[in-house]
Amino acid sequence: MKKYTNTGSKDTRSGFGDGLTELGQTNENVVALCADLTGSLKMNEFKDNHPERFFQIGIAEANMIGIAAGMTIGGKIPFTGTFANFSTGRVYDQIRQSVAYSDKNVKICASHAGITLGEDGATHQILEDIGLMKMLPGMTVINTCDYNQTKAATLAIAAHHGPVYLRFGRPKVANFTPADQKFEIGKAVQLTEGTDVTIVATGHLVWEALQAAETLEAEGISAEVINIHTIKPLDEAAILNSVAKTGCIVTAEEHNFLGGLGESVARTLALNTPAPQEFVATQDTFGESGTPAQLMEKYGLNAASIVKATQKVIKRK
Amino acid sequence: MSDNKSLENLVTQVRRDILRMVHKVNSGHPGGSLGCAEFLVTLYNDTMKLKDGFDMDGKGEDVFFLSNGHISPVIYSVLARRGYFPVDELNTFRLLDSRLQGHPTTHEGLPGIRIASGSLGQGMSVAIGAALTKKLNGDNHLVYSLHGDGELQEGQNWEAIMYAAGNNVDNYIATIDYNKKQIDGATDDVLPLGSLSDKFEAFGWDVLEITDGNNIQAIKDGMAEAKARTGKGKPVCVLLHTEMGNGVDFMMNTHAWHGKAPNDEQLESALAQNPATLGDY
Structure with a gap:
């Protein structure tokens, strides 16, 4: 990987x-x-x-x-x-x-x-x-x-x-994308190749997804991580092509599960090839005071949460 | 400059357009539209410096923004009669697939409209933005806008009023349709506006009043004075005292016709008071 x-x-x-x-x-x-x-x-x-x-x-x-x-x-x-x-x-x-x-x-x-x-x-x-x-x-x-x-x-x-x-x-x-990478609106960036699960993440959750993929690899799970920087228009082809291969998907975002990336992905799958999906997102709640790391932990928005969601979604295949 | 007689003829025809448009679809806002007919006819045919044709950027010409978008019938008629689009298109007002939406929009590509309006209180900010761009572009033409008096109850206006004075937006003339009426009744009863001149002056604007805002000569003189006051460091506010429903006796001295169309009999009576001058669409 x-x-x-x-x-x-x-x-x-x-x-x-x-x-x-x-x-x-x-x-x-x-x-x-x-x-x-x-x-x-x-x-x-x-x-x-x-x-x-x-x-x-x-x-x-x-x-x-x-x-x-x-x-x-x-x-x-x-x-x-x-x-x-x-x-x-x-x-x-x-x-x-x-x-x-x-x-x-x-x-x-x-x-x-x-x-x-x-x-x-x-x-x-x-x-x-x-x-x-x-x-x-x-x-x-x-x-x-x-x-x-x-x-x-x-x-x-x-x-x-x-x-x-x-x-x-x-x-x-973490700053990890190439400094000279051209930004194409509406074009997803595939970060890793995998066969067991598709993980699409946006914003701060992309790095967490990469960390999760390393953990999963150690467990023998091959994760395809895709950076969805553009939520609208959504790169539906990138998602569908990946899910056609992996058969399940985890979406990860620093946002409510209502109205976010996950919902857009779910619609795309429902209209094309329905597949099990897990949502790493906040659960219809407001936030609160705390350090960013504490909050990401408490609200389930980190690599550990993505690993857990992946284990769950693979069982649902 | 256009002579008063031809502007008066145009106003009469615009009144007929307004009445016939709202009657046909049994909806729309005739009261405020009629109250501003003299002002908008004079603005578009005498006051503003306009290029032929229309482009969104409006470089090298004056530009106007209608903030109280519900008086769409009057702006549509004035624009059509000024040649922005075919007069016959007034026949499509508020109909399915029309460019003449209930409230003005750029979305259907209607020439003459540069911003959507209808949700109140947004037009002054937009006009200020256009005025700032004119300054950046070295374009010494002016930006005009029109607002309802009741519309000033929206707080965004006061953000804009504070900004324009604080930043010397002096290539901008905002006119307030001061008819002292809104949907639910007199502004004094709904939410008193207090002294608008004191308020604008306290915020740092140069304020002038046109006490007979339905008189073409008074509008010509007032807007000439307003133009003369631009470029002196302050935005200019014109308090235009108008009569809602002007030109139709039973629509005047009441707020009842703010958002109501006349029936067949009422239309006949209203049109009889305003015989065709330039030909109906």
Whole structure:
């Protein structure tokens, strides 16, 4: 089985910040908007390099989404930055009417997604955002797994015309995807080849899936790990091809099992080739305060949970 | 500049369009549409600098955003009569497969519309964004928007009002349709707005009032003054005092026609008060 190495843990939000910095130099139409979280979103360098293209909106997320929609008229490509909670639930109707229904080329960039935001607790964590965003017609939904991939995705969405939700996080996590790997929206990345189970993971759970695959290999179980960085549009062919070989699947995400990647995968299987599936996800609950590692453990979002889910799903074949 | 007589003729025809559109489908919002007919006719045929044709980016021309999207009949009629799309298409208002949706949208590709509106309170933010882009593009044309007064009960407006003043968005004129009425009744009864001029001024806007917002000359003069006040560091607010249902006697002085269509008899009476000037669609 192919092994992956952590080349040095970094936060995915820094991948976004560094991608935005690069876009500032390469694409003069890129503008950035932030709702009083410039440091948290790592947007400071873009702000310093291009003060005329950086818009501090203040603590007014609804206004930020509306302004971003308006800025597209005349050719700008707005990137909005705030926490995932305030990027989605707080401004759902603004995104729905002014961005998605109006076909505006806005990039909604959301940090501190999921439970790994940590100590701030459930008011700031969101485990529903993938569902909220994937329900919107025309919205592309991306959840990247590490620093390199987040940076590559940030560059890629600028070149894609249409509304995008880009989801990333706060903690430092393993950085293992190649720095030069091109990001293709809607194209899954197969990380390992396997025959007994397909594990599709998104975001921070991709590294956990790779750790799980190593554990499973030691138990004699061959796992095919696929990184689904784009939840919508979903790479259905990659999933179906893999499941045709393995006969069962585990989905893993830092999100509620309702509305997340797992549900999209289940629909794909139901419509094509039904197969046993287990969901590694939060179980219709809010989060709470704690360290990211404690929370991932308590809410069953780590490699151990994926191993357990795999053992279960294989028995159901 | 267009002469007042031809604008008045256009207003009369727009009123007929509005009434016939909502009557045909027995739905829609005639009251506010009629109240803003003079304003939008003057805006599109006298005040704004417009290119021929339509493109989404609106570079090198003034752009307008309708935030109170429920008065779609009036904007559809004004746009069609200005040549953005065939006047006959007004016949499809609110019908299945029409580009003239109940509330305006870009989704069906209707020329003249740059944002969906209907869910209230979002248009000012959008207009500010377009104004910021005009500045970045070195385009010295203006951005205009129209909002209902009741719509100002939506909190997002006040985020936008604070932002525009705090960031000197001075290439922008926001007009408030100040008819003091909303669906459930008088704004004073539903949720009092207080002094809008004091509120906008306190937030840092330059405010002017058009006290007869159904008079073409008053609108011309007021909007000329508003334009003269742009470029001086402050966003400009026009409080446009209008009469809901203007031009149809039984629709005036009441909020009853906010979202109700006339029946056959009422339509006949309303059209008799507004004889065709440019030909019905």
